[in-house]
Amino acid sequence: xxxxxxxxxxxxxxxxxxxxxxxxxxxxxxxxxxxxxxxxxxxxxxxxxxxxxxxxxxxxxxxxxxxxxxxxxxxxxxxxxxxxxxxxxxxxxxxxxxxxxxxxxxxxxxxxxxxxxxxxxxxxxxxxxxxxxxxxxxxxxxxxxxxxxxxxxxxxxxxxxxxxxxxxxxxxxxxxxxxxxxxxxxxxxxxxxxxxxxxxxxxxxxxxxxxxxxxxxxxxxxxxxxxxxxxxxxxxxxxxxxxxxxxxxxxxxxxxxxxxxxxxxxxxxxxxxxxxxxxxxxxxxxxxxxxxxxxxxxxxxxxxxxxxxxxxxxxxxxxxxxxxxxxxxxxxxxxxxxxxxxxxxxxxxxxxxxxxxxxxxxxxxxxxxxxxxxxxxxxxxxxxxxxxxxxxxxxxxxxxxxxxxxxxxxxxxxxxxxxxxxxxxxxxxxxxxxxxxxxx
Amino acid sequence: xxxxxxxxxxxxxxxxxxxxxxxxxxxxxxxxxxxxxxxxxxxxxxxxxxxxxxxxxxxxxxxxxxxxxxxxxxxxxxxxxxxxxxxxxxxxxxxxxxxxxxxxxxxxxxxxxxxxxxxxxxxxxxxxxxxxxxxxxxxxxxxxxxxxxxxxxxxxxxxxxxxxxxxxxxxxxxxxxxxxxxxxxxxxxxxxxxxxxxxxxxxxxxxxxxxxxxxxxxxxxxxxxxxxxxxxxxxxxxxxxxxxxxxxxxxxxxxxxxxxxxxxxxxxxxxxxxxxxxxxxxxxxxxxxxxxxxxxxxxxxxxxxxxxxxxxxxxxxxxxxxxxxxxxxxxxxxxxxxxxxxxxxxxxxxxxxxxxxxxxxxxxxxxxxxxxxxxxxxxxxxxxxxxxxxxxxxxxxxxxxxxxxxxxxxxxxxxxxxxxxxxxxxxxxxxxxxxxxxxxxxxxxxxxxxxxxxxxxxxxxxxxxxxxxxxxxxxxxxxxxxxx
Numbered sequence: 036x037x038x039x040x041x042x043x044x045x046x047x048x049x050x051x052x053x054x055x056x057x058x059x060x061x062x063x064x065x066x067x068x069x070x071x072x073x074x075x076x077x078x079x080x081x082x083x084x085x086x087x088x089x090x091x092x093x094x095x096x097x098x099x100x101x102x103x104x105x106x107x108x109x110x111x112x113x114x115x116x117x118x119x120x121x122x123x124x125x126x127x128x129x130x131x132x133x134x135x136x137x138x139x140x141x142x143x144x145x146x147x148x149x150x151x152x153x154x155x156x157x158x159x160x161x162x163x164x165x166x167x168x169x170x171x172x173x174x175x176x177x178x179x180x181x182x183x184x185x186x187x188x189x190x191x192x193x194x195x196x197x198x199x200x201x202x203x204x205x206x207x208x209x210x211x212x213x214x215x216x217x218x219x220x221x222x223x224x225x226x227x228x229x230x231x232x233x234x235x236x237x238x239x240x241x242x243x244x245x246x247x248x249x250x251x252x253x254x255x256x257x258x259x260x261x262x263x264x265x266x267x268x269x270x271x272x273x274x275x276x277x278x279x280x281x282x283x284x285x286x287x288x289x290x291x292x293x294x295x296x297x298x299x300x301x302x303x304x305x306x307x308x309x310x311x312x313x314x315x316x317x318x319x320x321x322x323x324x325x326x327x328x329x330x331x332x333x334x335x336x337x338x339x340x341x342x343x344x345x346x347x348x349x350x351x352x353x354x355x356x357x358x359x360x361x362x363x364x365x366x367x368x369x370x371x372x373x374x375x376x377x378x379x380x381x382x383x384x385x386x387x388x389x390x391x392x393x394x395x396x397x398x399x400x401x402x403x404x405x406x407x408x409x410x411x412x413x414x415x416x417x418x419x420x421x422x423x424x425x426x427x428x429x430x431x432x433x434x435x436x437x438x439x440x441x442x443x444x445x446x447x448x449x450x451x452x453x454x455x456x457x458x459x460x461x462x463x464x465x466x467x468x469x470x471x472x473x474x475x
Numbered sequence: 476x477x478x479x480x481x482x483x484x485x486x487x488x489x490x491x492x493x494x495x496x497x498x499x500x501x502x503x504x505x506x507x508x509x510x511x512x513x514x515x516x517x518x519x520x521x522x523x524x525x526x527x528x529x530x531x532x533x534x535x536x537x538x539x540x541x542x543x544x545x546x547x548x549x550x551x552x553x554x555x556x557x558x559x560x561x562x563x564x565x566x567x568x569x570x571x572x573x574x575x576x577x578x579x580x581x582x583x584x585x586x587x588x589x590x591x592x593x594x595x596x597x598x599x600x601x602x603x604x605x606x607x608x609x610x611x612x613x614x615x616x617x618x619x620x621x622x623x624x625x626x627x628x629x630x631x632x633x634x635x636x637x638x639x640x641x642x643x644x645x646x647x648x649x650x651x652x653x654x655x656x657x658x659x660x661x662x663x664x665x666x667x668x669x670x671x672x673x674x675x676x677x678x679x680x681x682x683x684x685x686x687x688x689x690x691x692x693x694x695x696x697x698x699x700x701x702x703x704x705x706x707x708x709x710x711x712x713x714x715x716x717x718x719x720x721x722x723x724x725x726x727x728x729x730x731x732x733x734x735x736x737x738x739x740x741x742x743x744x745x746x747x748x749x750x751x752x753x754x755x756x757x758x759x760x761x762x763x764x765x766x767x768x769x770x771x772x773x774x775x776x777x778x779x780x781x782x783x784x785x786x787x788x789x790x791x792x793x794x795x796x797x798x799x800x801x802x803x804x805x806x807x808x809x810x811x812x813x814x815x816x817x818x819x820x821x822x823x824x825x826x827x828x829x830x831x832x833x834x835x836x837x838x839x840x841x842x843x844x845x846x847x848x849x850x851x852x853x854x855x856x857x858x859x860x861x862x863x864x865x866x867x868x869x870x871x872x873x874x875x876x877x878x879x880x881x882x883x884x885x886x887x888x889x890x891x892x893x894x895x896x897x898x899x900x901x902x903x904x905x906x907x908x909x910x911x912x913x914x915x916x917x918x919x920x921x922x923x924x925x926x927x928x929x930x931x932x933x934x935x936x937x938x939x940x941x942x943x944x945x946x947x948x949x950x951x952x953x954x955x956x957x958x959x
Contacts, residue, residue: 101864104492108868111499115875122882123905129889130901219518226522249667250519280666284534288527310669321532390771394741430596431640461594468592 140176143167147180154199155184155192168203178205182230197231206233213239222254229258237262244270253282260289267295271303271311278310283317290318297322301330312337313345320349328355335365340395343369347402356410363418366403369396377427401432404439411439413446420450424462433462437469480859487851488865494844495869499876501837506883508721513891516720516781525659528666529563535642535665536564537658537737540635541649542628543569547576551585553649556691558617562658566617568635569649573602573625582620587611595640599633599748602626607638628733629749629756636740636748645737646757648787652683652693653735657784661737664778671774674764675738677731678779679715681894682708683786693786698900703796705907706915707789713884716781716891723779727830729765729810731777733757735785742767754935755806762810762817762831769823783892797922804926805934807838842923874912881908 098109146166153160167173178200185196200206212224213236225240227233240262243255260267267290271278278286290297300322303315316334319327331353334346343365350358373396380389404422407415422428422436440447455466528534539557543550550569557567571579582588588608601623608620623634632646643665645658657678665673684704687695699705722728731738736757746767749756761777768775790796811834818835820827855861885904888894895901 104489105865105868107492107496108865108872111872112868112875115872115879118879119875119882122879122886126882126886126889126901126905127898129886130898133889133893134898219521223522277669279669280533280535281663284527284531284666287533288531317533389745391741391745391773430594434594465594468594471592 143173143176144180147177148184151180151184151196155195165203171208174205174208177203178208178227181205182227185230200231206231206235209233210236218248218251222250225251225254225258229254229261232262234262241270244273245275249276249279252276253279253285256282257285257289260286260295261293268297268300268303271306271308271314274306274308274311277308278314283314286314287318287321299327300324301327304330304334309339309342312339312342316342316345316349320352323352325353325355328353328358332358332361335361340399344395344399344402347399347406351402351406351409354410356412359407359410359415362403362406363415366400366418366422369399369403372396373400374427397429397432401429401435404432404435408435408439411443413443416440416443416446416450419447420454423465424454424458430461430465434465434469437465438473441469441473477859480855484855484862488862491848491869495872498837498841501833502717502876502880505721506717506880508724509717510887512720512724513716513781513887517891520782523663525656525663528659528662529561531563534563535662537562537643537645537662538566538568538635538639538641538740539645539647539658540568540570540632540639541647542572542631542635543574543578543649544572544625544628544631545574545576545578546649547574547578547581549650550578551581552691553652554582554586554618556652557647557649558615559655559691560653560658561655562662564641565658566619566639566641568619568621568639570621570623570631570635572623572627572631579620579622583608586615586618586620588618588620593638595638597637598744599637601630601634601637604634627751629751629753632756633748633751636743639740642740643737644740644743646733646735647785648734650787651680651734652688652691652786654693654782654784654786657735658737660782660784661735661780664780665737665739668776671776672739672742672768673778674742674768674775675731675736675761676778676780677719677728677736678784679781680711680732680734681783681786682711683788684791686786696894696896698895698897698903701791702907702910702914703793704789704791705903706911707796709881709884709904709907709911711789712888713881716887717880717884719779720781722830722833723777725829726776726825727833728777728779729762729826729830729834730758731761731779732785734787738764752935753806753809754802755809758806759810759813762814762826765826765830766814766817766823769826781891783894793918797918797925800919800922801926801929804839804842804923805930807834808927808930811835811839842920843927845920846924877912877916878908881911 098106101109143166150163150165154163165177168177181196181200185193185200188196206228209224209227209231210233212220213228215221215224221243225243228236228240237259240255240258243251244259246252246255256270259270263269268286289295297318300315300318303311304327306312306315312334316331318324319331328350331346331349332355334342335358337343337346347362347365350362373393376390376392376396380393404419407419411419419436419440423433423440425433437451440451451466451470455463458466539560541553541557546553554567554569569582571582587610589611590606591609593607603624605622605624608622610616610618619638621634621638623631626634636644643662645661647653661676661678664676681696682699682704683693684699684701685697686693687697699708719728719730733756738760742764743760746760746763748760750759750763753759765775765777790799811831814831817823817827817831819832823831852861852866882905885901885908889901895904
């Protein structure tokens with residue numbers, strides 16, 4: 036390696052006179068004296084070359100005389116020097132090229148924006164030649180601009196833009212990306228065909244809703260929502276991966292942005308994938324599907340705590356007072372589970388580790404009380420009073436229970452007065468605080 | 476005797492070669508990991524629309540907690556900047572940690588604050604809370620100001636953590652400037668993961684010295700004019716883009732910067748919040764959270780975001796820089812020694828086998844070895860003739876390696892976020908990289924040795940925290956740790 040490195044830094048003109056024998060020793064073809072005497076080399080030039088050769092020879096001799104560890108260091112130093120030079124030049128060239136490219140892209144974007152605006156809104160324009168549209172890089176810039184514009188338009192204008200997309204055969208570019216091997220091209224392609232409503236690759240895209248790559252997966256799912264007219268969420272039936280929060284947010288965004296109407300999410304409440312059930316419950320709550328309330332109620336006893344929590348949260352916006360007894364029953368069960376966990380944790384505390392197991396029962400209990408807030412009647416006062424008084428409960432849930440009671444006139448007020456009379460300092464501070472906040 | 480020294484010299488010199496090659500190899504491996512991760516990240520996020528989080532009722536709630544101590548000169552603008560962040564369900568909790576200046580008066584006046592009655596659980600013990608304020612003006616309804624007795628940054632953060640009920644907490648230095656989408660970008664990794672719990676995410680910290688800032692927003696990015704802040708730009712770029720990116724990929728990240736990070740509140744509370752007895756509370760919290768999750772056998776990750784989301788000022792002179800760096804050294808040592816159980820412990824997987832040992836050897840031991848090496852050389856020079864060719868070759872190799880690494884970092888920056896637009900800025904950076912090992916690194920080494928000394932004599936001070944704004948005319952406050 037040191038030999039190779041030395042070769043790399045030696046000017047080629049000198050290398051033409053140097054050979055290395057098998058043992059790695061230096062062997063000039065012509066001696067410096069011969070070179071100086073050779074008229075073909077000229078006077079001063081020959082002297083310079085001789086100096087250079089002397090330097091190279093000295094360097095080589097120095098290298099040869101070194102110990103192995105020093106030879107390694109020489110190799111490292113020479114290699115790093117070349118790297119620094121190469122990086123220095125690469126950074127400057129890259130900067131130059133990038134600046135040019137960015138400028139060109141910016142100009143092209145502005146041009147396309149103007150041309151697209153003229154195409155859409157200027158009736159005097161009969162035909163527009165989009166600048167450099169046949170160059171692949173330009174086509175991508177054009178597609179991006181067209182997509183941005185399309186996402187901000189509705190109705191006839193959006194349709195006109197879509198027609199342009201097809202007339203310019205840009206859908207073929209998008210489809211090429213859909214079938215591309217690289218994941219990021221594929222994801223980009225999914226996004227483009229979904230937005231421009233290109234249904235030619237539906238089957239192919241559908242096969243990626245269970246892709247190992249989470250980025251491809253979310254893009255495929257969103258594309259399927261957009262492209263499956265009859266049943267936008269049918270892909271949920273075959274989903275094997277857990278539906279992430281990010282995927283749920285994107286699917287919900289697509290449904291609402293395109294004002295898609297899903298009659299019922301109930302069919303996914305029996306899905307073996309718990310995340311699909313959670314998603315369906317969330318959608319029932321967000322779209323206020325009152326007709327699904329009985330099915331949601333059944334899930335209050337589900338064995339999976341995450342689904343119980345989602346069911347309670349889905350019931351809150353539905354405001355169904357008749358399920359209050361079920362909620363209270365669930366609260367009691369969750370309290371029992373929580374106490375078991377807390378007792379275990381007290382044991383575990385000896386090892387200074389408290390598990391995360393108490394978090395879900397706590398969240399479910401809070402969600403239950405929260406769910407009762409808009410629908411509670413005087414009948415719930417004993418339950419709420421118990422929640423507010425229980426020392427094991429968090430401040431958050433106790434304060435919420437007090438706030439609900441304070442809103443139930445006059446029975447709630449009376450109960451709070453009774454509690455206040457026998458309350459400890461913490462409870463009395465909570466009650467006074469809630470009352471003061473209500474008054475202000 | 477001379478023979479003995481010759482033998483010792485032989486062993487040491489060969490040992491140095493092996494260690495040097497190992498260190499070079501480690502840095503190259505980290506750089507490769509970083510490059511791959513960065514490429515994936517940039518491709519992945521190039522077409523992501525973060526606005527879907529902004530408008531979604533499914534997005535998690537976030538509390539931005541910013542401790543403030545004697546920040547009177549900038550606090551009003553900084554709060555305005557935090558309030559204008561793009562996110563739907565969030566609150567800004569400013570914790571005034573017993574400031575001796577007029578911070579509270581200024582904030583009360585500027586935001587029309589009034590004390591509120593609120594009861595909340597003090598799950599983590601803190602110093603006494605004097606008052607909690609909210610604004611009468613509905614436009615500032617996301618703002619909460621906690622006024623408490625002085626207890627240090629960690630104590631102030633714990634007070635904010637106690638108060639908030641949001642799912643995630645974002646810890647911010649009140650004088651840092653966040654980009655408007657910072658919360659959206661930072662929240663995304665928490666939403667994506669299904670198989671592992673994301674317990675924390677950290678972002679790149681960029682240097683705001685010389686940048687143009689208007690109404691709490693960076694309006695023009697400029698490379699610092701002075702050498703010391705400029706060389707820190709290089710240092711931060713190297714550490715964040717080449718170090719932490721790789722450690723995130725290897726799930727061995729031990730530090731989320733105190734200037735800007737996001738945490739799962741439940742886990743923070745479970746582990747007992749920040750340790751108020753340490754100077755390196757930010758690193759220690761992450762190590763403790765990771766250790767906690769490992770001991771529970773829960774799958775987890777600490778994520779790092781390479782986007783330049785947070786801009787902050789760095790020390791402008793050696794005096795303040797020295798205070799900052801010796802404090803960082805003490806902070807590292809605290810976390811490493813408190814959690815020494817992790818050291819090469821397979822039970823803690825990447826944390827025990829990679830993260831902790833790396834920090835132990837590269838962040839703590841390396842400067843000590845370097846210092847010992849210098850002392851050794853001086854002794855050899857006095858007692859016998861040193862091996863000068865070996866000395867100069869080693870010096871050259873280390874120097875050129877440092878410069879090469881910095882040049883790679885500049886290339887990473889150029890190919891990724893490209894924040895320094897002027898051509899002369901990149902040329903300046905390249906030359907700064909050549910000067911850094913000669914004119915900057917010796918001081919950093921000295922500060923680290925001083926930190927070690929102070930740690931062993933038990934010094935716990937933070938150093939002064941004066942604030943002057945973002946101009947480069949005066950000394951700067953000490954800030955965030957960029958080490959890999």
